Amino acid sequence: MTDSHDENVKEEVDSIDDVGYWTICWIYIAYAIIILMGKWADMTDKIRGQRYFTTPKGYAPLFVEFEYFYQLRLYGRIKDCWDRPIASLPGAWIDVMLRTNNHYTKPLSLTGVKKRCLNLGSYNYLGFADNQGxxxxxxxxxxxxxxxxxxxxxxxxxxxxxxxxxxxxxxxxxxxxxxxxxxxxxxxxxxxxxxxxxxxxxxxxxxxxxxxxxxxxxxxxxxxxxxxxxxxxxxxxxxxxxxxxxxxxxxxxxxxxxxxxxxxxxxxxxxxxxxxxxxxxxxxxxxxxxxxxxxxxxxxxxxxxxxxxxxxxxxxxxxxxxxxxxxxxxxxxxxxxxxxxxxxxxxxxxxxxxxxxxxxxxxxxxxxxxxxxxGEDGTDIGARKIKQLKDNSNFFRERLRQMGFQILGGRDSPVVPMMFYNPSKISAFSRMCLERHIAVVVVGYPATPLTAPRARFCLSASHTREDLEWALEHLEDIGEQLQLKYRTY
The missing domain is CATH 3.40.640.10 (Type I PLP-dependent aspartate aminotransferase-like (Major domain))
Structure with a gap:
């Protein structure tokens, strides 16, 4: 592989290691507060006599109890960030079906409202997920x-x-x-x-x-x-x-x-x-x-x-x-x-x-x-899609870096992860993006380490430069409000 790739890999490792001391401290403080709140809710439910699964004495656990606790008390509070059905093709823009979270222990319910959003979370890299052509x-x-x-x-x-x-x-x-x-x-x-x-x-x-x-x-x-x-x-x-x-x-x-x-x-x-x-x-x-x-x-x-x-x-x-x-x-x-x-x-x-x-x-x-x-179909459609995807990926990644966001990954990759670190920023970022008509994928434990939640943008050849520039303007504003620009510290 070329030396440029080695530099990309080193940049990722260095950027992770350069996270400030206070950022790391706040990560653990945030998790401590969230877990304490969850344990308090467990204790309250038991006092009220509400059913809460515990392993009977003398029995082996059916599952990892911490993961059950995590899903109920932590993930349950922000599950609306993931449980969002779409009602359209997964193109550059999608119709997101909005849902209400009446209580974090209850299933989400549909509102009947759809919101048109820029799709920055689909694996539709070359834009072939279409019903035309x-x-x-x-x-x-x-x-x-x-x-x-x-x-x-x-x-x-x-x-x-x-x-x-x-x-x-x-x-x-x-x-x-x-x-x-x-x-x-x-x-x-x-x-x-x-x-x-x-x-x-x-x-x-x-x-x-x-x-x-x-x-x-x-x-x-x-x-x-x-x-x-x-x-x-x-x-x-x-x-x-x-x-x-x-x-x-x-x-x-x-x-x-x-x-x-x-x-x-x-x-x-x-x-x-x-x-x-x-x-x-x-x-x-x-x-x-x-x-x-x-x-x-x-x-x-x-x-x-x-x-x-x-x-x-x-x-x-x-x-x-x-x-x-x-x-x-x-x-x-x-x-x-x-x-x-x-x-x-x-x-x-x-x-x-x-x-x-x-x-x-x-x-x-x-x-x-x-x-x-x-190119076996006699057209240059494939070549143009490949070039568009590469240009979109590199443009979007470099602009986010220039804004001060901490971005993982190498050049030409259509997968662009942006680090949050603090768990409270997972839901805030996802909900603020949805308010601004941007559909994103946010990722946390267990898909990532507990202390490394992130947003994962997926670029597509179907995105236009205007789409990406519009999204970047909103992402910069959201990043300022949530203090996500770790590279400036």
Missing amino acids: PVAESAISSLYKYGIFTSSTPAEDGITEPLRLLEQETARFVGKEDALVFEMGFATNSGSLPAIIGKGGLIISDSLNHASLATGCKNTGTKIKVFRHNDTKNLEEVVRESIIQGQPKTHRPWTMILIIIEGIYSMEGEMPNLAEVVRIKKKYNCYLYVDEAHSIGALGKRGRGVCDQCNVDPADVDILMGTFTKSFGSIGGYIAGDAPFINYLRQSSYSYLYANSMAPACAMQAYQALRTIA
């Missing part, structure tokens, strides 16, 4: 030819023509011999990893890998080691030490070592140093698995993901995984690799053997979006 028309036409759904697993009744076309196009697009398409992105990881590695193997995973990867790793039953996020030096140390020590107790050599990373980390908005990871995996004869859920279609001059972005030969990455739910406006995921490996997965992946195949219309949507990005 050649891609949407192809998906609609496939409904009349192939029907709505297959209602069967690929292993039982085979696959439809659109699905096979999608598998072939996916393999060609990412630079692999073959690809296997799954109906669900999460299940692509969680159900396929157990088929890839088994007893005697070792998984070395980035500490901030997605929950689907963590679930898949646990499902394998193999030994799992974690290296510090995006720290290739620590990765090499873990690999070398693991080879020296061998398997636990017996110290026999590992039957297989699998390194797992992501193309874009969805909560950090940054990319890995892929070239260095490839060097390490070659040096120690490991296998490399790259999750491109957020990077495929969104990174690189040709939109072909993190390999395209980092000028790495796809042949140097053993397994490329991705989803069609972001840049392609569809559903499902894929795993691409050598033909014998993909044939093996067809016979052994739980997610392929026991789940329904992708609906033909969804497969056609992803297939046509891939062809458009690759």
Whole structure:
């Protein structure tokens, strides 16, 4: 990878470390006040005789009681920041259905009112989630030819023509011999990893890998080691030490070592140093698995993901995984690799053997979006979308930095996280944005560490420069009111 990416990674780490001492103090003070209020509410409810779940004496807990407390007393007070249905396509502008929060322990109720908002929270990176244009028309036409759904697993009744076309196009697009398409992105990881590695193997995973990867790793039953996020030096140390020590107790050599990373980390908005990871995996004869859920279609001059972005030969990455739910406006995921490996997965992946195949219309949507990005439709629509997304992402990120906000992630990433730190600012920021007709995603525990809540902006090729400039004006004003400009301290 280029030196510019290393600088981007260092900038993120330095910006987090530069948070002031008093900011950290106020984080813990705010949580202490919130937790004390929650405990007081618990005690009041028990005195009143209201039902509150506690583990009976002598029984094992059914769940983590702190998480139950957190959801009821902390998350419950601000759940309106997330439970906002939309009543439109997830384009640049969306209709948000407003809800009332009568009491934080009660379900939200709809008001019947819709608000038109600028959409800064959707994964619609290239703007293909639309009901007009050649891609949407192809998906609609496939409904009349192939029907709505297959209602069967690929292993039982085979696959439809659109699905096979999608598998072939996916393999060609990412630079692999073959690809296997799954109906669900999460299940692509969680159900396929157990088929890839088994007893005697070792998984070395980035500490901030997605929950689907963590679930898949646990499902394998193999030994799992974690290296510090995006720290290739620590990765090499873990690999070398693991080879020296061998398997636990017996110290026999590992039957297989699998390194797992992501193309874009969805909560950090940054990319890995892929070239260095490839060097390490070659040096120690490991296998490399790259999750491109957020990077495929969104990174690189040709939109072909993190390999395209980092000028790495796809042949140097053993397994490329991705989803069609972001840049392609569809559903499902894929795993691409050598033909014998993909044939093996067809016979052994739980997610392929026991789940329904992708609906033909969804497969056609992803297939046509891939062809458009690759320019195989005879137009430059894909190239223009890729350039627009890159320009929007870099413009929006740099303007927020210049305003003094603390922004994570690297250049060209369409995921732009902005740090809050103080938990009380999660709800305040979300509600103030909604008042100004801006729809944003705010993130807190357990999706992030307890002390690192943030807003996660997702840029799209469908955004115009005027849209972003209008939003930035409002965000600057909100940042001043909430004192979110940590970079000025």
